[in-house]
Amino acid sequence: MIEVKDLHKSYGRQGKVNALNSISFTVDDGEIFGVIGPDGAGKSSLFRILASLILPDSGSAIMNGHDVVKDYRKIRQIIGYMPGRFSLYQDLSVEENLVFFATLFNTTVEENYHLIKDIYQQIEPFKKRRAGALSGGMKQKLALSCALIHKPEILILDEPTTGVDPVSRKEFWDMLGRLKEQGITILVSTAYMDEASRCDRIALIREGEFIASDTPQGIIDDYPEILWAVEGTGMSALLGELRAHDKVKSSFAFGDKIHITVEKSLQTEELKRYLANKKFNDVRIAPIAPTVEDCFMALTS
Numbered sequence: 001m002i003e004v005k006d007l008h009k010s011y012g013r014q015g016k017v018n019a020l021n022s023i024s025f026t027v028d029d030g031e032i033f034g035v036i037g038p039d040g041a042g043k044s045s046l047f048r049i050l051a052s053l054i055l056p057d058s059g060s061a062i063m064n065g066h067d068v069v070k071d072y073r074k075i076r077q078i079i080g081y082m083p084g085r086f087s088l089y090q091d092l093s094v095e096e097n098l099v100f101f102a103t104l105f106n107t108t109v110e111e112n113y114h115l116i117k118d119i120y121q122q123i124e125p126f127k128k129r130r131a132g133a134l135s136g137g138m139k140q141k142l143a144l145s146c147a148l149i150h151k152p153e154i155l156i157l158d159e160p161t162t163g164v165d166p167v168s169r170k171e172f173w174d175m176l177g178r179l180k181e182q183g184i185t186i187l188v189s190t191a192y193m194d195e196a197s198r199c200d201r202i203a204l205i206r207e208g209e210f211i212a213s214d215t216p217q218g219i220i221d222d223y224p225e226i227l228w229a230v231e232g233t234g235m236s237a238l239l240g241e242l243r244a245h246d247k248v249k250s251s252f253a254f255g256d257k258i259h260i261t262v263e264k265s266l267q268t269e270e271l272k273r274y275l276a277n278k279k280f281n282d283v284r285i286a287p288i289a290p291t292v293e294d295c296f297m298a299l300t301s
Contacts, residue, residue: 169192237280
């Protein structure tokens with residue numbers, strides 16, 4: 001179990017850059033807990049504290065009964081940590097990296113091969129290739145294999161899917177699901193809001209603070225706004241006209257659509273007439289269910 005209470009962290013002279021502000025949460029055994037937020041929100045600072053790599057200014061963090069400050073040596077034995085940037089030895093081969101990390105923890109690849117079998121089998125044909133020559137998806141699988149080879153109780157994964165293609169992202173989350181079934185507690189951060197649904201619970205983080213924490217569906221169920229999707233040509237100009245309407249509360253581009261929140265008194269036909277008067281005649285408007293990203297935008301706008 002992970003127990004974090006009132007964690008603070010700042011950087012710079014006199015702590016002028018506030019990275020974490022009163023972060024508190026718990027993660028149950030065998031749970032996938034996601035920390036979701038944009039770059040610079042504080043995710044990496046939080047995870048580096050939990051991995052005992054940096055010290056908090058104040059507050060406490062307990063990992064399976066061990067304090068990250070007082071018991072840092074024990075912490076490093078029970079966690080597997082995968083930083084956001086690929087940090088294995090690029091001049092070593094795939095096989096050499098794995099053997100090296102197993103040796104660091106006084107174990108062997110053979111002893112814990114069952115833990116990494118599903119993952120490592122996908123890159124084993126390239127085991128003689130230098131790690132630096134691997135694709136993004138293969139690097140990700142190698143890094144996860146190295147983080148698992150000593151049979152950790154807790155996995156800490158800092159933005160593991162950043163810069164990875166969609167197919168590899170899906171494969172990676174499928175792997176995390178199988179690891180969860182083995183009883184491993186997984187703490188993962190991501191800037192991809194669509195990955196939130198793969199977690200048991202999530203926390204939305206912004207500017208060093210958790211602004212919401214619940215199951216993904218629980219956060220969606222708390223969404224308080226009326227949400228419509230608008231489609232049409234000239235998206236940039238269309239977005240501007242929507243933002244100018246006095247009954248449109250917010251509007252953001254989401255791929256090939258614009259998501260808007262509106263006042264209860266506004267009807268879709270009224271908005272269509274307004275846009276037609278602005279020379280947007282092929283507009284399609286429909287109510288939609290919110291996503292976690294819509295919830296994040298509502299909480300931060």
